[in-house]
Amino acid sequence: MGERLRARLDRHASCRRGDRRSGADRERGDVRTCGDDRDRGRRCSCSFPRRLPRDDGALECDDAVHRRIPAARDARDGHQRRLGTGPARSGHLPRSVPAPVSRRRRRLTEAVTVVVKFGSSLVTDGRGQIRRSLLGARAAEIGSLMRGSESVVVVSSGAIALGLPRLGFTHRPRALPRLQAASALGQVRLQRAWDTALRREGFEAAQVLLSAPDLAERASYVNARNALETLLKLGVVPVVNENDATATDEITFGDNDALAAQVAVLVRARLLVLLTEVEGVYTAHPAAPGAELLSEGDMAEGLTLGRGSPLGRGGMASKIQAARLAAGAGIPTVIASGRGREVLAPIIAGERLGTRFPGRDSAGASAFRLWLQHVKPAVARLVVDEGARDALVAQGRSLLAVGVVGCEGAFAAGDAVELAEPDGTVFAKGIASAGSAEITGRPRGIEVVHRDRLVLYS
Known part of the structure; x- marks a missing residue:
């Protein structure tokens, strides 16, 4: 016991003998520890690794990666300063203190995405032939954007149109199995065409086939988003199409315009561009006398629009609907012609081409609520x-079964349901916590929609 106490006193003496500093050193406020300090039981250290400032700030911490020091929380300072920005001392050249780095500027800038x-x-x-010159021109523009600050996701139709001639069909059949067979055959040709066009620009093309259930279920929706974001980070151009060969209810989401809008919501795109054969939305058929091109999508209310081409199911009506869906999620959308020498660059630069649908303000909307409102x-x-x-809108509460006075359609827990007023x-729309059979008779104590799984329409 005596030997242990003697060894401990020797260590204290060693620290005291080492504290032979000049007055200037002591002026700098260096702090040294003793064995009976708050580090009792730990290895004795003769000095802290950094200086402790006189203004009660926190001990500096050297971040070897970013070369910054987090400021003291006690000082109520939400910023960071670079190392070595303490008060000036005698003998040092005067220099300005670097400005603090705000929290917003500390965030990494995410690549913006165009669909x-x-x-x-x-x-x-x-x-049944591919317009290779047109694909090559658009691939050149995509390559230019990718080499800049943009990431691009392509949503391409054409698989069925390319597969039908190979099967001997001259018109689009109605039978679902034949459409699926044509899509399976044509998808190979479509992907090869995009891969060839993008490789000339030095980029790889990735095939991404989605079905309606992939985006309707939250887990697979997140998986699809992670896959697309990873491809974009790796500098690959995703080429998205409907997985027609496995579709059961219908061959597409309705059409690929709706798919493009949902992909834009999926990747939180900053712009959606729907390219077609005409210049945009017209007041009448473009070939009709007096037909005028509309520059703003808000002017398209009440128009009588034609159906899609024999090769597709979309048409201008579906493009307007898709543009409104994306705009409702805060994503500006442009419907324009895909022909010409330069198409994408002027649109992305903000030039007045085609018909533009401005995005609504969706600041603060979470990815879950965007998915629930616009995809599910x-x-x-x-x-x-x-x-x-009133409890839902004004008080932010959940919906209970006792407040439900009517039900249109059957549903199970996990399904999305719309909420309507008596008129x-x-x-609102929400995810049901209980099925329709459980809320019959307006029982008390049963939660139908939780407030965290609810989105209110503005």
Whole structure:
């Protein structure tokens, strides 16, 4: 016991003998520790690795990666300063203190994404042949954007149109199995064409086939988003199409315009471009006398629009609907012609080409709420009383079964349901916590939609 105490006193003496500093050193406020200090039981250290400032700031911490020091929380300073920005001392040259780096500037700048959709009549010539010169021109523009600060996702139709002639069909059949067979055959040709065009620009093309259930279910939706984001980070151009060969309800999401809008929401794109054969949205058929091109999408209300081409299912009506979906999620959308020497560069630069749908303000909307509002389909509609509506909208509460006065359609827990006022006005959508059979009779104590799984329409 005596030997242990003697060794401990020797260590204290060693620290005291080492504290032979000049007055200037002591002026700098160096601090040394003793064995009986707060580090009791730890290895004795003769000095802290950094200086402790006189203004009660926190001990500096050298971040070897970023060469910055987090400021003291006690000082209520939310910024960071570079190392060596302490008070000036005698003998040092005066120099200005670097300005603090704000929290916003500390975030990494994410690459912005543009989603570009190509229609079947733009990709093919109607005889089962690919418009290689057009794909090459657009691939050159995509390559230029990728070499800059943009990331590009391509949504391309054309698989069925390319597969039909190989199977001997001259018109689009109605039978789903034949459409699936044509898509399976034509998708190989479509992907090869994009791969060839993009490789000339030094970029790889990745095939991404999506189906409606992939985006309707949250888990697979997140997996698809992670896959696309990883491809973009690796400098690869994703080429997205509907997985027609496995579709059961219908061959597409309705059409690839809707798919493009949902992909734009999926990747939180800054711009959606829907390319077609005409210059944009017209007041009448473009060939009709007096037809005028609309520069703003808001002017398209009440127009009588034609159907799509024989090779596709879209048409201008579906493009307007897709543009409104994306705009509702805060994504500006342009419907324009895909022909010409330069198409994408002027549109992205903000030039007045085609018909533009400005994005609504969706600042602060989470990815989950964007998915729920614009992607997840509702299978039923619940009519709630005035008290329940007030609790949801004004008080931010959950919907209970006692507040449901009507149900249109059957649903199960996990399905999306729309919420409507007694007059039929839909004001919200949510994920059901209980099935329709459980809320019959308006029982008390049953939660139908939790407030965290609810989105209110503005």
